[in-house]
Amino acid sequence: MRVDLRLIAEMVSPGSRVLDIGCSDGALIDELTRTRGCDARGIEIDMAEVTRTVARGLPVMHGDADADLQHYPDRAFDFVVLSRTLQAVEKPREVLRQMLRIGERAIVSFPNFGHWQVRWQLLWSGRMPMTSVWARPWHETPNIHPCTIRDFFVLCAEEGYSVERWLAIDEAGRKSPWRRFSSLANLFGEQALFQLRRA
Amino acid sequence: MDQGEPQEIQHQSARFAEGLLLDCGEHLPELVVAYRTYGALNAARSNAILVCHALTGDQYVGETHPVTGKSAWWDQVVGPGRPVDTDQYFVICSNVLGGCMGSTGPSDKRADGRPWGMDFPPITIRDMVRAQKRLVDHLGIARLFAVVGGSMGGMQVLEWASTYPEHVFAAVPIATAAYHSAQNIAFNEVGRQAVFADPDFAGGQYYANGRVPAAGLGVARMVAHITYLSEEALNRKFGRKLQGDAILKQGNLALFGDIFQVESYLQHQGSTFVRRFDANSYLTITRAMDYFDLAAEHEGDLSRAFAGTHIRFCVISFSSDWLFPTAESRAVARALNRAAANVSFVEVETDKGHDAFLLDEPDLHRILAGFLAGCARHAGLSA
Numbered sequence: 001m002r003v004d005l006r007l008i009a010e011m012v013s014p015g016s017r018v019l020d021i022g023c024s025d026g027a028l029i030d031e032l033t034r035t036r037g038c039d040a041r042g043i044e045i046d047m048a049e050v051t052r053t054v055a056r057g058l059p060v061m062h063g064d065a066d067a068d069l070q071h072y073p074d075r076a077f078d079f080v081v082l083s084r085t086l087q088a089v090e091k092p093r094e095v096l097r098q099m100l101r102i103g104e105r106a107i108v109s110f111p112n113f114g115h116w117q118v119r120w121q122l123l124w125s126g127r128m129p130m131t132s133v134w135a136r137p138w139h140e141t142p143n144i145h146p147c148t149i150r151d152f153f154v155l156c157a158e159e160g161y162s163v164e165r166w167l168a169i170d171e172a173g174r175k176s177p178w179r180r181f182s183s184l185a186n187l188f189g190e191q192a193l194f195q196l197r198r199a
Numbered sequence: 200m201d202q203g204e205p206q207e208i209q210h211q212s213a214r215f216a217e218g219l220l221l222d223c224g225e226h227l228p229e230l231v232v233a234y235r236t237y238g239a240l241n242a243a244r245s246n247a248i249l250v251c252h253a254l255t256g257d258q259y260v261g262e263t264h265p266v267t268g269k270s271a272w273w274d275q276v277v278g279p280g281r282p283v284d285t286d287q288y289f290v291i292c293s294n295v296l297g298g299c300m301g302s303t304g305p306s307d308k309r310a311d312g313r314p315w316g317m318d319f320p321p322i323t324i325r326d327m328v329r330a331q332k333r334l335v336d337h338l339g340i341a342r343l344f345a346v347v348g349g350s351m352g353g354m355q356v357l358e359w360a361s362t363y364p365e366h367v368f369a370a371v372p373i374a375t376a377a378y379h380s381a382q383n384i385a386f387n388e389v390g391r392q393a394v395f396a397d398p399d400f401a402g403g404q405y406y407a408n409g410r411v412p413a414a415g416l417g418v419a420r421m422v423a424h425i426t427y428l429s430e431e432a433l434n435r436k437f438g439r440k441l442q443g444d445a446i447l448k449q450g451n452l453a454l455f456g457d458i459f460q461v462e463s464y465l466q467h468q469g470s471t472f473v474r475r476f477d478a479n480s481y482l483t484i485t486r487a488m489d490y491f492d493l494a495a496e497h498e499g500d501l502s503r504a505f506a507g508t509h510i511r512f513c514v515i516s517f518s519s520d521w522l523f524p525t526a527e528s529r530a531v532a533r534a535l536n537r538a539a540a541n542v543s544f545v546e547v548e549t550d551k552g553h554d555a556f557l558l559d560e561p562d563l564h565r566i567l568a569g570f571l572a573g574c575a576r577h578a579g580l581s582a
Contacts, residue, residue: 039541047546054513054543055565057573061514061532061544071536 001027003172004193008081008107011165011195012036016078019043019103021065021095022085026053029060043068066090069098077103084191086110087143093155100161100198109193112168114148114186133171133190149186156196165195208265210258210294210301211235213337219296219303219330225320228310232334233301234293237261237277238285240340246580247340248283248571249331250292251348251355254423254484255476257300260292261285266300266475275559282568283347287575291338295355296330297322297483303330305479306406316479317403324351324491328358335366342366344578345571349373349556350523351484354491357531360512361493361504369574371567373515374556376527377501377534378492383522386426387485390419394478403479416478417469424468429519429552437461494534501530502537511577512542513570515556515563522553543570 001009005028012018014036020028023042032038042060044050053060061068065082066089080103082095087110089095099106111133112118121129128138134146147155149168156163168176168189176189185192210233219230235258240247250260250273261277263270277283277290294302297319305319335343346359346367353375360370379387394400397415405411425433441447442457457463497503512535516528525546532544547562549555556563575581 041541047548050545051547051562051566054545055562055569057569057576059511059541059543059573061536061542062529062546063532063544068533068536071533073537073539076539 001031003174004083004109004169004191005031007167007169007175007193008083008109009036011107012038012079012081014038017076018079018081019072019077020081020083021069021099022082023053023060024049026056026058026060028081028083029058030056033058064089065095065098069095069102072098072102074101075104079103079105079107081107083107083109084111087113087146089145092145092147093159096155096159096161096196100196104197105164106161106196107194108152108196109169109191110147110152111143111191112149112186112189113146114150115190116187119187149182149189149192152192152194153182156194160199161196162199163194164197165193167193169193208301212301213334215333215337219326219333221320221326222323223321227303227320229303230296230330230333231301231303231307232293232296232330233298234258234291234334235260235262236292236338237290238288240289240338244340245342245344245578246287247289247291247335247338247343248345248347249335249343249359250277250283250290251331251346251352251359252292252295253348253350253352254488255420255472255481256352257298258292258294259300261290264475267471272557275564276567282564282571284568284571287580288344288571291335293331293334295327295351295484297327297480297487299477299480304477305403305483306477314404314406314479316406317482319479319483321490322483322487324354324358324487325362325496327487328355328362331355331359332363332366342368344580345369345371345574347371347373347567348375350375350553351488353523354488354493357493357504358491360508360510361496364505364508364510367510368578369511369513369571371513371515371570372528372531373563374517374520374523374528374553375531376523377494377504377531379489380527383426384489386422386522387489389422391482391485393418393422394482400478403482405478411473412478413470413473416473416476416481417466419481420472420476421465421469424465426522427552427554429521429550431519431550432552433461435550437464501534505535505538505540508535508538508540510540511574512540513566514542514544515566516546517551517553517555517560518546518548519550520553520555 018040029040032040080099118129168185212233215230294300353372356372394415397412400412494501516525535542
């Protein structure tokens with residue numbers, strides 16, 4: 001299992017109701033179901049992935065973050081997870097609102113556009129940055145809403161979400177040591193992982 | 200017309216002398232439910248799967264058909280080692296109420312010795328499900344492990360989940376919808392009018408005449424069969440291919456007769472169908488489908504049909520199905536979301552149209568097997 005998914009799994013309390021948005025092969029819901037006794041379900045946009053995952057006996061429905069969250073009732077879940085997807089949705093702010101409407105808590109991970117390599121490339125070459133995290137050219141990328149760790153803190157403040165936990169992680173998903181200073185995390189963290197709660 | 204005399208075959212059945220109160224308010228004086236079972240019921244009586252058949256299907260889901268001699272209608276799905284594995288599950292399939300394979304229907308005789316014909320009361324999908332529930336009770340099964348069905352069978356699955364939520368663990372509605380659309384009602388009506396227009400229909404009392412409304416029912420089947428396919432599948436199978444030695448060129452154009460292959464294919468579908476199916480049953484069952492509107496039974500809100508449900512759902516549609524398009528399955532899945540139900544939803548990519556659920560669709564079979572295996576783990580059924 002991806003290291004960042006392992007980190008997310010550890011944030012989820014045993015026995016919770018969990019919705020994993022963009023669950024791809026269902027690794028997280030499988031892990032949460034088997035080892036934490038969770039009622040974990042998924043939404044996935046790629047139909048081939050949905051087919052494979054349902055065929056493994058995991059509850060996944062075809063759908064996407066922008067269109068399908070509105071159909072769930074308030075507080076249907078304890079945790080709603082969105083990993084590495086926020087930057088690719090059409091309306092990130094609305095998706096977050098929906099997540100914290102249908103869930104008590106939201107766990108969100110996203111690649112950090114504030115990383116020093118990204119800043120440096122844009123400054124130095126004057127072109128859209130391409131790094132191992134931001135690996136596709138601007139005209140091919142599905143990532144239409146990149147943001148930085150700082151941007152995300154600002155959005156949470158604007159929306160009144162309380163940030164219960166946050167950490168910067170490297171590309172492989174390991175924790176980086178920038179926890180104390182968000183400006184350093186914003187410079188050196190390749191990805192970020194947040195746990196939010198409705199204030 | 201050779202009818203194949205379906206009435207002569209003794210179908211296995213359960214008889215309920217108390218009859219059945221129908222949605223229309225009428226009380227059927229006696230209820231007979233013809234059924235077949237496959238596999239063995241376990242000691243806990245917890246491994247039963249009810250398969251619900253479609254409009255023209257019947258209870259012979261897993262064996263050669265006694266009337267037509269054709270192989271089981273869901274041969275690739277139900278059987279030993281198949282997705283609905285009869286080595287593991289106890290599979291029940293019953294002929295729907297209103298049908299013509301042994302369950303109470305319009306070809307049965309009433310107390311005065313005359314067949315019901317068109318006097319058979321209008322029935323609903325819920326009536327069919329109530330009849331199935333009697334059978335399931337009769338077999339001593341408190342909770343079905345799963346209810347599975349495609350098309351009209353899928354309507355029954357949804358109705359089961361809504362009417363008897365405590366008696367179902369998992370539900371698999373395939374290629375179906377929570378209501379019958381105007382387009383589908385329209386096609387059914389064309390079929391019914393074709394039956395009515397056949398002089399041999401004789402107001403529904405054709406049984407005594409030794410003739411059946413074969414032409415009308417045949418046309419009904421031909422129209423319906425087109426709706427079960429897709430343009431792509433028809434093109435792939437037939438295109439503009441000609442029949443036998445027909446040649447299309449100037450000076451040699453015939454107005455009638457078998458010219459295109461697709462025509463003789465449809466005619467064959469029509470003529471074989473009338474040998475095994477009763478016209479009054481066709482009228483009764485198509486009407487039951489038309490009446491189906493699960494949301495209307497719940498103040499117009501489909502999610503209320505599933506409020507508080509603990510059933511695990513797997514909703515499956517097919518990309519080229521225009522009779523029950525994916526959008527309608529998605530609407531069911533979203534209503535289940537609104538009820539916070541546990542739902543999987545997949546669209547299978549295929550060009551085979553609505554009929555895909557009956558055909559060789561490896562993805563469908565993988566999904567079914569995997570979903571049931573996952574549910575078996577949650578139900579503590581796994582070996």
